[in-house]
Amino acid sequence: DRILRFLLALVLLYFAFQSAAPWxxxxxxxxxxxxxxxxxxxxxxxxxLGISTKR
Structure with a gap:
């Protein structure tokens, strides 16, 4: 879960700084x-929500 969040965060930050779109x-x-x-x-x-991803 943490690895997927980290990778998704990097992708979103990459796209956030690529263009000057208002969103x-x-x-x-x-x-x-x-x-x-x-x-x-x-x-x-x-x-x-009481969710735990720890094993």
Whole structure:
């Protein structure tokens, strides 16, 4: 789960900085959030929903 979040964050951040489209800031924000959750291992949404990906 963390690896997929990290890779998706990198892709979103890459596309956020590639062009000057007005919606790129949304991609950047989502990318930063995914990167944060991948690095720290904490996802507030998972906590609220009671989901755990630990084995």
């Amino acid at each position: 790129n800031w949304i991609l950047g924000i989502v990318g930063v959030v995914l990167l944060f959750t991948a690095v720290t291992g904490f996802c507030a949404l998972y906590k609220v």
